[in-house]
Amino acid sequence: MGSAAQPALELDSVSFGYGTGAVLADLSLGLREGEFVSLLGPSGSGKSTVLRLLAGLEIPQRGHIRHRGKPVTGPGIDRGVVFQDYSLFPWMTLTENVVLAIGKAHPQLDRKQRRELAEEYLELVGLADAHGKYPQELSGGMCQRGAIARALAMGAPVLLMDEPFGALDPVNRTRLQDLLLEVWNSSRPARTIVFVTHDVDEAILLADRVVVLGACPGRIIADLDVPIPRPRPRRQTYLLPEFQDLRKAVTEYLQGDMLQRLSAADTVAEAEGI
């Protein structure tokens, strides 16, 4: 377990369910200040729910959530969120969406400065030409980059990202991975990031620590440190034995969880073939 004594962001024996059934059961997870944690797990295992709890959008039925020692009772601009559905306000242009967020996060900036900052971040995510466009005029991947720009521009010390690169093509994906690492490295103090993804390679490449959730109910089935020094140039990193071992371990945890749920005798054989 890779967390330090005084976690910056933590879930402490949290249980949660939307209706009657439990989605998360007695889940504990702590992040150090400036730590980059990837969260993996099968669909429906509760990854988005963990992020919603950390964001303060849901209140746990049992247990506590703390940010820098203080209990989280609701959303706050000290925690930036990129939602899985990367929604922006459809009646505002991309720039207006980002400007609105900047206005809340940096109230000291005047109108012009907010606009410039928004355009700067949109340029960073490769949307220089889309400033004045409305979300419904953009592709899913472009909206997703807009939502990322918005979260980064807010400059919050905590970033909660729910499959933020899910809708991106491989080229934009690598570019944004690099951008995210750059933003993470360059901020002082370093930002604390929870990064949900289905891509095992991406999870390992970016993170200090990979946490795997199992489903029904959601619980942590693996919490693995990534013992690879940074920077991690893609080509070399993918060939490192540490990387391949970790990749194998994570994949096995994911498959193990799936097999457990398919344990009805006749389906097991089929699943092993995959």
Added chain:
Amino acid sequence: MSQVRVSGLASLAFADLPASASRPAQTTRRLTARLSGKEGWCLLVGLLLLWQLVAWVVPARNRFLFPSPLLTAQALWASLFELGKGTLSSFIILIPGYAAAVVAGVVLGILAGTTRWLERLTVPFTRVVAPVPPTVYVPYAIALLPGFRSAAIAVVFIGAFWPIFVNATAGAASVPQRLRDNARVLGLGKAEYLRRVVFPSSLTHIFSGMSVGLAMSFIMLTVAELFGANAGLGRFVQFYADFADYPRMVAGILFTGAVTFVCMRALDRVRRRALFWQR
């Protein structure tokens, strides 16, 4: 329309029949496509022709009760100035009443749709008061308020307010979860949330309330004018009906219809501009 739907269903049900089975449906559909948007006008022209035909058949001594389109057109031309003045005087009532209803309905509706206790407070009113046909208030409003104009404005306000309020409340209460979450993580304050998220998100509902409200204001306006105006569109119709000048009365009715139509179209234009972001 219904025929198209029925044949469409039939071709679904017998999907493995030869393709020719669905041909009549296709022909109907093609015809509808070519006519689309113009059916209403065709019907209107047809009705005008029918009207002229009936007017020819009606015995001469009843003709003053049932004026021909030609006679009505002449009456319309002759009273165009008077009708214009009437429109102006009607609008002096309609515009303040309707505008006040829009502002009050939207503001209160958005507050009621987002504030639990306010919503509970207004429920008895929307259940009991809103469904009362507002025309019943007309005589009392005229008796209660000083002058016909203020009474008529009040009555137009009441008529237009409820549909706008009820719709704005529904719109504000149904802001999609993901937009509410977005607003919350951005740390929007209550006022900014209402203005920049709830209001635009409720616009679809608000505009449907506004269009019902506009139709309602025209009804309230003309009813009020039948009671006590000395000018206006409703008054025009009432006046010539009293004098049995039916060509002018019919001309007045048609003119009122045209004014209503133009206003509804204008509102529709505004709606489309305001909701540009919806596909």
